[in-house]
Amino acid sequence: MDSSTTAERARHLGWAIIARAALDHRGAVSILLAAEGPTGAAEALTRTTPGLTVRAAGDLSNAAHIGARLITPDSPEWPRQLTELDDPSVNSSAPVALWARGAGHLGPAGPRGLAVVGARACTSHGRAAPYELTAAVAAQGSVIVTGGAYGIDTAALDATLSVDGSAIVVTASGLGHTYPASNSDLFEKVTGRGVLVSEYPPFDRPTRDRFLHRNRVIAALAGSGMVVPEAGIRSGTLNAVGWANRLHRPVFALPTPTPSAPAWAGCAAIIDDGRAHLVTDVDQLLVGLGAGR
Template identity: 40%
Template sequence: MSDADDPDRVARAALTRVIEPGDERGGRWLREFGAPEVLARLAGPESGAVELTGATPRRLAAFRARAREAATSRDLAAIGEANGRFICPGDQEWPTQLDDLGDARPLGLWVRGRPDLRAWALRSVAIVGARACTPYGAHMAAVLGSGLAERGWVVVSGAAFGVDGAAHRGALGADGATVAVLACGVDTVYPRGHAELIGRIAEQGLLVGELPPGDHPTPSRFILRNRVIAALTRGTVVVEAQYRSGSLVTARCAQRLGRHTMGIPGPATSGLSAGVHELLRGEGVLVTDVDEIVELVGEMGELAPARRGPVLPRDLLDEVSTRVLEAVPARGAVDCARLARIAGTVPEETLGKLYGLHALGFVERHGDYWQLTDQAIRGSNARRGGS
């Protein structure tokens, strides 16, 4: 059956021109009456539209005007010409995790790209952050994007300047998978400066949006788009964000949906990291690399390696040998009896430990006296420098 022969699909495609993304009132109408009936009431006699409760007469009039102007066949033809498709709930490709949004879930999604969105979304991570990011933020986003792609994860972001673009480029540079969730039609290039990047994503990954072909973004649509990014993915990583950053909207939506929410720390003096740090003071989890992200969003047992400083030769000594070695002064030599008193051991045991330390290159003997080797002095300085 073609798209034009599926009443629910046709109605949902038409309603993407009528109802704004994330409109829970519209979502409730679809749940109660079904998409074809909602469209019929909006496009038909005014009395039918009045039965759609929860909207003011002025709002219903705006919906009706949009419904009358919707040209669904034209939109479906346009997405076909762009090598895309329109998917909706119930389709095999529909990512069912979007249903967690309840009445705010998308009416449907316009998609460009060959891969299957449902399959990709099952193993995806969102990387979001500031548009006017610092070089540090751009570097971290690119490194995380490439690292996740190399581990077989799909990188999801919004194709904006700054962190979003760096994350997409990192994934593409690793010949990996990436999805851009747009706040406009998937055949519309926005921002214009990312024309080449968006073109590459369409060829190598997926472009996804709630708005029909040709539609343009607005500030509110960017904010509402973020809920799709949060719901679509296993977790959201915020790289840099001010207190009022839209990427924090994504993170908080992810929290409400029970998704993993992560943040990359930055300098305490950086305003661009202030929002991330506030997130980390709450439910967000601090992460610094791909291993730590995968530990959260991956399968059981995908643990990040234990983090610790380098193992120094002194760390391998037993307790008594350590005490004897610490009793040897940094300069000059001392006899065994004095070392025993300082270390709290008997002379015989001290002498045995000194011979062991001598074999390991920590001390050297001069007659009845013992002193540190140059190697031991350097090791002691290095240890103090790392403490």
């Protein structure tokens, strides 16, 4: 093994140590990383946390087993727009690293990233409307960013794949634990041109907090904006809208033939209070996306 290979493995292990430590102490790790750099931070964390190196090495081994890679801020693939999450006005922090799997490249998403998120229990209209819209914008080069859940997210991915478009799925679980399990085949298709992304080690399971926490990553990667076809009044989708608003991403809601439907109540609310703009067709959306860039 040559010295460059040894150095690269040491670099990856250091970042894996940092990434695992950040799961429980994100703020402290971010401060340590800023002060000491990745090498110094990894060494300090190793000294103070018994067993951390072994667990981090296991994460790298598990990632290799499922064909995943660790993307770090010093990598050409690192999405630079994630740094917006470190702005004090946003009241958050960017991921320290990301696990990724797929042929796609995160870096180019930038201004071409368009989030499509919404209700899991969507109506038939709620599923059909984003399919047509997403297929149109994906065919024109937008990278569709979503969480991969049932309902709206799944429709957006189906539409993207139908036009050979590229998608980024930000998961609330590790990439070795597919959630929802029934979308396993769909996610595999996504990896052909796109990428699955997670902050969490390969076999970590999702938690309620992680579903909400990943919304900030979806919003950050969606450089051109966010589309919400349907959302309940208390849905996690409105949390994603909040992140998009904080990051100054334009948010667009779609109309519905049944304004009184509970699945559209969240859209009505974000239109009424100015958190989102109503768009009625693909052309309007494209104009809105252009204005937001």
